[in-house]
Amino acid sequence: MSTRPDDDVVKLYHEGAAEEPSAALDRVILKAARESVAPARKVRKPWWLRFALPLQLALSAVLVTMLALTVDRNPPEMPAVKERAQPQQEPAAAQLKAAPAVAEPAADELPAAPAASAAKAQRQAPPESRASSPAAERKADAVPQAMPVPGIGDRAPAAKAEAGQLAAPSGARSLEAAAPGAGDAVPGVSSSAVAPAANRAAATRSPSDWLAAIERLAAAGRRRAPVPSLRHSTRRSRITRFPKDWKDCLRLDPVVVTRAFAGV
Amino acid sequence: MEEDSRSDEQLMLAYGEGSAAAFEILYGRWRRRIYRFLIRQCDGAGTADELYQDVWLRVVNARRQYTVAAKFSTWLFRIARNRLIDHWRAESRKPVIETPLADDCETDPVDAVAASAELQPERIMERKDRVRLVVGAVESLPDAQREAFLLHEEGGLTIDEIAVLTEVGHETVKSRLRYAVARLRAQLTECRP
Numbered sequence: 001m002s003t004r005p006d007d008d009v010v011k012l013y014h015e016g017a018a019e020e021p022s023a024a025l026d027r028v029i030l031k032a033a034r035e036s037v038a039p040a041r042k043v044r045k046p047w048w049l050r051f052a053l054p055l056q057l058a059l060s061a062v063l064v065t066m067l068a069l070t071v072d073r074n075p076p077e078m079p080a081v082k083e084r085a086q087p088q089q090e091p092a093a094a095q096l097k098a099a100p101a102v103a104e105p106a107a108d109e110l111p112a113a114p115a116a117s118a119a120k121a122q123r124q125a126p127p128e129s130r131a132s133s134p135a136a137e138r139k140a141d142a143v144p145q146a147m148p149v150p151g152i153g154d155r156a157p158a159a160k161a162e163a164g165q166l167a168a169p170s171g172a173r174s175l176e177a178a179a180p181g182a183g184d185a186v187p188g189v190s191s192s193a194v195a196p197a198a199n200r201a202a203a204t205r206s207p208s209d210w211l212a213a214i215e216r217l218a219a220a221g222r223r224r225a226p227v228p229s230l231r232h233s234t235r236r237s238r239i240t241r242f243p244k245d246w247k248d249c250l251r252l253d254p255v256v257v258t259r260a261f262a263g264v
Numbered sequence: 265m266e267e268d269s270r271s272d273e274q275l276m277l278a279y280g281e282g283s284a285a286a287f288e289i290l291y292g293r294w295r296r297r298i299y300r301f302l303i304r305q306c307d308g309a310g311t312a313d314e315l316y317q318d319v320w321l322r323v324v325n326a327r328r329q330y331t332v333a334a335k336f337s338t339w340l341f342r343i344a345r346n347r348l349i350d351h352w353r354a355e356s357r358k359p360v361i362e363t364p365l366a367d368d369c370e371t372d373p374v375d376a377v378a379a380s381a382e383l384q385p386e387r388i389m390e391r392k393d394r395v396r397l398v399v400g401a402v403e404s405l406p407d408a409q410r411e412a413f414l415l416h417e418e419g420g421l422t423i424d425e426i427a428v429l430t431e432v433g434h435e436t437v438k439s440r441l442r443y444a445v446a447r448l449r450a451q452l453t454e455c456r457p
Contacts, residue, residue, distance in 0.1 A: 009448045010417060013402060016395030017418075019303055020296045021316055029320040030291065034284045036324050 272336030280327040287327075291320070294337070297418040298344055304403055304414055305348055315351055319344045334425075341419045342429055345411070401451045409444035412437050 268275070268289045278286035298319060303312035322343050330339070402410060408430075415426045427437045 007445065009398065009445055009452060012395060012398040012452070013417060013448075016399045017300050019300055021299045021313070025313055025317060026291075026295065029317060029324075030288060032321055033279070033287045033291070033324045036327070037279070037282045037284045037287075 273332045276327070276330050276336055277332070280330050287324070290336075294340060297420075298340065301341065301344055301414045301418045302348065304399075305407070305410065306351070311351070315344075315347050319347050322347070334428075335421075337419050338421060338425050338429060341415055341421065345415075345429065398448065398452065401448045404451070405444050405447060409440045409447070412440040413444040416441055 270278070270286075270289075272290060272293065275286040275290040279290065299312065299316050302315045302319070303309060306312040306315060319340075323340065326343075333339075402413060405413060411430065412426055415421045415429065416423075421429065423434055423437045423441070427434045430437065
């Protein structure tokens with residue numbers, strides 16, 4: 001036997017069975033049902049997010065191009081060369097103080113004594129190679145005080161004159177003569193080779209020559225006469241300014257220019 | 265929502281394929297019946313709400329695994345019944361599934377189990393109306409009879425479907441239904457003025 005639809009008990013039951021779930025319960029269940037279906041659908045990105053990566057790449061390329069063009073059109077003044085050259089002057093001054101054997105007898109007249117001691121390394125190379133070969137220039141670069149810098153030829157005559165004023169005629173002129181036309185060997189650095197020649201002239205002098213020259217100046221009453229020129233010459237032998245024609249130098253000898261740029 | 269001509273099984277399959285609207289139709293069809301099936305067998309509305317939500321969430325989670333192996337109502341009430349048994353086990357109450365599987369209803373001891381004193385129709389009659397008395401009478405039925413009665417009246421399941429669902433014989437279900445209706449009728453007769 002089963003219950004019949006027309007059974008009074010069943011009718012009464014269905015009349016009284018009016019309970020139903022609350023609306024909040026319905027919302028929770030329907031929301032869960034919709035959310036379980038939602039992940040199956042493809043989540044669409046905003047349209048502008050599709051172009052995010054290409055836009056980033058294009059923007060980076062534009063920025064790099066603009067930076068390259070700006071640097072190419074406006075080359076920097078290389079202030080770092082000056083900043084790096086100054087610390088080199090300070091050790092040179094310290095060396096001046098630390099050379100009492102030569103400087104004490106004529107303390108204010110011989111600031112170039114370190115240059116003479118440093119130039120001993122240059123004596124190892126033949127005069128011809130010192131004047132013209134890049135290898136010789138690289139060796140000279142190892143000694144900051146006597147480093148010849150291409151492109152400072154506009155000051156080279158002064159240095160040459162100072163060297164001639166201070167140095168004995170025999171040493172300096174013989175060295176200058178030993179490298180005739182060395183600066184002309186390479187276009188663009190014709191006058192720059194003269195300054196290294198003057199430095200080399202001073203460097204090849206022996207201490208006795210130095211003392212003799214000092215004594216001669218002292219006897220002539222010009223004890224302080226060589227000091228400014230020597231200081232000037234010493235200062236000019238370092239890198240104080242990057243040459244204007246640095247591109248030409250770069251074309252000629254990148255190693256020298258790079259070292260000069262780095263302040264080595 | 266109720267005008268959809270698709271069967272419950274078709275709606276459930278559509279929901280398994282991602283149609284939330286199909287689920288809403290299906291939910292509208294069965295929400296009251298499932299709720300009443302649960303609330304008649306629970307201690308309170310709070311518990312019924314919790315079980316009701318769990319049942320439908322199980323339906324939601326099982327949407328991909330659903331296959332038309334039986335009527336949707338059978339599948340749905342099986343979920344509800346299993347959840348109810350879990351609740352009874354958690355409450356240390358004897359679940360319906362552990363009732364003796366005797367085909368002879370006359371010797372079924374479960375049928376002789378009386379409801380608690382506060383659920384007796386006499387107590388309910390004192391404070392509630394007639395309709396409410398009927399509902400209370402249903403709630404005071406023994407578990408096996410009440411379950412068979414609710415599955416038949418609320419779920420619309422046939423005797424065979426109830427027998428399969430409750431894992432008892434056809435005759436057992438038939439007897440439980442007969443005794444349940446007889447008990448309700450007797451209680452109503454006693455309580456009528």
